[in-house]
Amino acid sequence: MSLKGNQFRSNTVKGEGKIRNNGTPKRSRDEQSTFGTRFSGRINFQNSKAVKIAGLFFLVLSLYFFIAFTSYLFTWQNDQSYISAANGGWNTLFKTREELETLGFKEVVVENWLGKLGALLANQFMYEWFGIASFLFVIAFFVMGYRLLFKVRLIALDKLFGYGFFLLLFISVTIAYFHSFILEYPHYLEGEFGFWTNKILEAQVGTAGVGAFLLFIGLTALIIAFNLDFKLPEKKKKIVLNDDVNDLISNVEEEEDDDVQEDEYTTPAFQRNQIKNDRSDHIGGEKENETRLSQNLEVKPRKVELDSDASSNNPSFELEPLIANEPESERNMPLNEVKESPDLLVERVKEEKPLTTADTLVEQFGQYDPKLDLSGYQHPHLDLLKDYGSGKIVVNNEELEANKDKIVETLSNYNIEIDKIKATIGPTVTLYEIIPKPGVRISKIKNLEDDIALSLAALGIRIIAPMPGKGTIGIEVPNKKPEMVAMKAVIATEKFQHTEMDLPIALGKTISNEVYIADLAKMPHLLVAGATGQGKSVGINAIITSLLYKKHPAELKFVMVDPKKVELSLFKTIERHFLAKLPGEEEAIITDTKKVINTLNSLCIEMDQRYDLLKNAQVRNLREYNNKFVNRRLNPEEGHRFMPFIVLIVDEFADLMMTAGKEVETPIARLAQLARAVGIHLVIATQRPSVNIITGTIKANFPARLAFRVLSKVDSRTILDTGGADQLIGRGDMLLATGSDLIRIQCAFVDTPEVEEISEFIGAQRGYPSAFLLPEYVDENGEGSGLSDIDLVNDRDALFEEAARLIVLHQQGSTSLIQRKLKLGYNRAGRIIDQLEAAGIVGPFEGSKAREVLYPDEYSLEQFLESLAKKD
Numbered sequence: 001m002s003l004k005g006n007q008f009r010s011n012t013v014k015g016e017g018k019i020r021n022n023g024t025p026k027r028s029r030d031e032q033s034t035f036g037t038r039f040s041g042r043i044n045f046q047n048s049k050a051v052k053i054a055g056l057f058f059l060v061l062s063l064y065f066f067i068a069f070t071s072y073l074f075t076w077q078n079d080q081s082y083i084s085a086a087n088g089g090w091n092t093l094f095k096t097r098e099e100l101e102t103l104g105f106k107e108v109v110v111e112n113w114l115g116k117l118g119a120l121l122a123n124q125f126m127y128e129w130f131g132i133a134s135f136l137f138v139i140a141f142f143v144m145g146y147r148l149l150f151k152v153r154l155i156a157l158d159k160l161f162g163y164g165f166f167l168l169l170f171i172s173v174t175i176a177y178f179h180s181f182i183l184e185y186p187h188y189l190e191g192e193f194g195f196w197t198n199k200i201l202e203a204q205v206g207t208a209g210v211g212a213f214l215l216f217i218g219l220t221a222l223i224i225a226f227n228l229d230f231k232l233p234e235k236k237k238k239i240v241l242n243d244d245v246n247d248l249i250s251n252v253e254e255e256e257d258d259d260v261q262e263d264e265y266t267t268p269a270f271q272r273n274q275i276k277n278d279r280s281d282h283i284g285g286e287k288e289n290e291t292r293l294s295q296n297l298e299v300k301p302r303k304v305e306l307d308s309d310a311s312s313n314n315p316s317f318e319l320e321p322l323i324a325n326e327p328e329s330e331r332n333m334p335l336n337e338v339k340e341s342p343d344l345l346v347e348r349v350k351e352e353k354p355l356t357t358a359d360t361l362v363e364q365f366g367q368y369d370p371k372l373d374l375s376g377y378q379h380p381h382l383d384l385l386k387d388y389g390s391g392k393i394v395v396n397n398e399e400l401e402a403n404k405d406k407i408v409e410t411l412s413n414y415n416i417e418i419d420k421i422k423a424t425i426g427p428t429v430t431l432y433e434i435i436p437k438p439g440v441r442i443s444k445i446k447n448l449e450d451d452i453a454l455s456l457a458a459l460g461i462r463i464i465a466p467m468p469g470k471g472t473i474g475i476e477v478p479n480k481k482p483e484m485v486a487m488k489a490v491i492a493t494e495k496f497q498h499t500e501m502d503l504p505i506a507l508g509k510t511i512s513n514e515v516y517i518a519d520l521a522k523m524p525h526l527l528v529a530g531a532t533g534q535g536k537s538v539g540i541n542a543i544i545t546s547l548l549y550k551k552h553p554a555e556l557k558f559v560m561v562d563p564k565k566v567e568l569s570l571f572k573t574i575e576r577h578f579l580a581k582l583p584g585e586e587e588a589i590i591t592d593t594k595k596v597i598n599t600l601n602s603l604c605i606e607m608d609q610r611y612d613l614l615k616n617a618q619v620r621n622l623r624e625y626n627n628k629f630v631n632r633r634l635n636p637e638e639g640h641r642f643m644p645f646i647v648l649i650v651d652e653f654a655d656l657m658m659t660a661g662k663e664v665e666t667p668i669a670r671l672a673q674l675a676r677a678v679g680i681h682l683v684i685a686t687q688r689p690s691v692n693i694i695t696g697t698i699k700a701n702f703p704a705r706l707a708f709r710v711l712s713k714v715d716s717r718t719i720l721d722t723g724g725a726d727q728l729i730g731r732g733d734m735l736l737a738t739g740s741d742l743i744r745i746q747c748a749f750v751d752t753p754e755v756e757e758i759s760e761f762i763g764a765q766r767g768y769p770s771a772f773l774l775p776e777y778v779d780e781n782g783e784g785s786g787l788s789d790i791d792l793v794n795d796r797d798a799l800f801e802e803a804a805r806l807i808v809l810h811q812q813g814s815t816s817l818i819q820r821k822l823k824l825g826y827n828r829a830g831r832i833i834d835q836l837e838a839a840g841i842v843g844p845f846e847g848s849k850a851r852e853v854l855y856p857d858e859y860s861l862e863q864f865l866e867s868l869a870k871k872d
């Protein structure tokens with residue numbers, strides 16, 4: 001990745017070599033007193049008597065102006081005759097009453113509380129200039145006086161003058177504008193300035209135009225000063241279940257109050273939203289079987305009840321409605337509490353810290369911006385993705401009841417009676433939660449797992465007995481018409497758009513239709529398994545797509561390994577943006593096993609280097625490190641750099657294990673064990689989750705596992721440590737195990753043409769000069785990506801010319817420079833320097849000193865390289 005852009009722009013600070021790491025404070029504490037750090041060190045303001053006198057003067061001046069202006073508001077009419085007669089009055093200021101009378105002023109009565117001077121001053125400021133906005137002078141003098149006398153900074157001087165000046169003009173013109181609607185004279189409210197400015201503007205753009213102009217200026221100023229937020233009141237969403245539902249909502253609202261107390265399972269949130277059936281709605285009752293459901297999010301429905309009649313054999317039946325994106329915490333809260341919770345105002349406490357070198361740098365140059373090199377980069381937009389399905393959940397009541405009847409019947413065949421059934425409809429499966437009558441042993445139901453599955457005669461039934469943390473038994477039954485979950489629908493959610501996660505991956509929707517987003521950085525690695533054709537590739541594409549939608553190329557790099565050669569090739573267009581590769585390699589997407597081994601080992605080197613940098617920076621993880629770097633607390637001259645996350649994607653791990661075995665397993669296990677803190681995360685997919693592929697070492701280090709449908713229970717156990725994956729229905733139906741939890745998710749669907757479009761959209765933008773270069777790895781047999789015995793003259797390294805330019809640019813013939821800048825291993829860098837010597841670009845080895853560079857500038861070097869190329 002090129003750092004050039006940053007080096008020549010504001011991110012780099014000249015003379016960084018002199019910056020001390022961690023920036024020990026250079027200035028003394030005295031200099032950093034609260035009184036104007038900018039002035040400190042130039043004039044000793046603190047002890048100057050003159051400053052104190054000046055402070056006092058400003059305070060008195062402020063008071064004087066305040067009294068004069070206030071008085072003017074009451075006395076201006078009476079003093080008007082004197083002021084106008086004296087033609088502004090200033091020339092009469094120091095004349096006595098007698099003198100004035102001789103000059104023709106018959107009666108000189110000045111009522112301003114501060115006499116003639118007060119009247120004249122106030123008239124000048126308020127009438128002639130800015131109207132009541134002139135009170136800003138009172139504030140300005142007060143702030144200055146207070147600052148000079150008490151050495152307390154109430155507001156920064158630049159702000160005081162900037163804001164003060166703006167407000168003076170703005171208030172004056174605004175008042176004139178409104179005043180002109182009522183009465184144009186007198187002008188003491190807006191002053192002559194406001195009056196005439198408004199008049200001129202009105203003549204140009206009309207009254208409405210001036211209003212719009214003032215509104216625009218006012219709001220712009222508010223945005224600049226307070227970064228004002230404009231938020232429209234949120235629209236409440238309504239999800240429609242079926243046509244009957246909306247008609248019934250009003251009924252439901254009327255009925256709910258009566259019914260809720262009877263339900264032993266209702267929580268306050270449920271009560272609000274509980275919907276009852278008519279008496280005719282009993283399951284197994286009369287023919288007319290209208291189910292009343294409400295999905296109106298306005299009333300935040302929690303649970304929909306399909307109430308059975310009172311007969312004891314027929315358990316009542318509830319539906320869990322589908323509320324996307326609602327936090328669990330809100331779910332269990334009474335609605336009024338959610339709505340009425342008061343805003344929390346947090347007062348910021350000002351910390352007084354000594355100013356460090358890093359602070360000074362940040363003040364001077366701003367924070368380091370890793371995105372600056374590609375500052376114009378645009379994230380892919382949502383239109384590149386397609387809509388699939390209607391997006392609505394259609395509830396088929398007949399199907400629900402038929403399934404419910406079957407479950408009740410099957411269980412009663414085994415003498416298991418149940419109290420209640422609740423249904424939660426997901427995109428592909430519906431979860432029926434049953435509560436057995438007291439006395440029924442759960443182990444009994446568990447033992448009947450297969451029999452129940454057989455009676456329901458449907459593929460993909462999974463029984464969860466008991467449901468963890470719920471005290472119910474779950475039976476997942478596939479829907480007849482599964483709903484496709486479009487990637488677009490998941491990415492477009494607020495949950496994804498506003499997530500704060502480091503590496504958010506939008507996996508799809510859960511059984512309760514909630515969008516499921518996981519943080520790969522926390523997982524911290526993911527093992528994906530699934531038989532062929534069950535949606536694994538789509539899953540991998542969904543993971544990559546989510547990250548591409550969320551991250552900037554400066555923040556994330558992928559290392560892609562694709563032994564099948566075709567699965568990840570779609571992403572080759574984003575090589576210069578998001579991919580990482582070994583130096584000297586042509587293709588960033590690795591398909592050759594030998595190169596995979598080199599790349600994995602290179603990643604281990606990168607990991608070790610990152611750990612060294614973290615150790616030097618005294619931080620524990622990548623986030624802290626990058627934070628420190630951005631705040632210029634780490635010196636790039638000491639090797640520190642902004643480190644992007646690296647995500648390694650291996651599409652067919654089984655293939656690698658078959659061909660390379662331990663050679664692959666060892667670095668993968670090492671990375672899985674250690675790499676999380678340095679921002680390297682692995683996503684490893686395999687078709688065959690057998691124990692010789694997913695070995696104990698690998699499994700132990702991948703707590704997060706994603707299983708698509710597998711062919712046998714044994715495979716399911718290998719990947720998830722439990723059955724279940726063999727009972728999935730395929731087409732993106734999957735189980736995610738995160739430590740102890742097992743969640744069923746319908747994977748978001750993203751098709752190959754969509755992925756292609758996204759890659760092309762990114763690829764068409766300006767990228768880095770090359771892919772992100774990983775450190776060079778040379779294996780012990782000398783067959784690494786490095787060079788073996790090469791002829792120094794005839795077989796030059798691929799990076800020879802680049803190294804030559806680097807050396808000439810820096811005028812420093814050192815191996816370590818090549819090593820650092822081109823990210824090469826010592827051996828290869830050493831060989832390149834030998835080649836440079838052989839070509840006559842650098843001088844011979846001189847012990848501890850750097851070699852002499854024999855070309856003074858890039859121009860002469862380019863000529864030499866050209867002639868060299870011609871000779872070859």
Ligand SMILES: Nc1ncnc2c1ncn2[C@@H]1O[C@H](COP(=O)(O)OP(=O)(O)OP(=O)(O)O)[C@@H](O)[C@H]1O
Nearest residue numbers: 484531532533534535536537538731732747748749
């Ligand atoms: N999330 C999904 N939603 C709907 N259909 C899906 C989903 N995922 C996959 N499918 C369907 O399943 C088919 C196969 O998916 P995919 O190519 O991802 O399988 P695979 O497991 O990668 O197979 P292989 O290992 O042979 O490459 C897709 O073409 C698509 O029709």
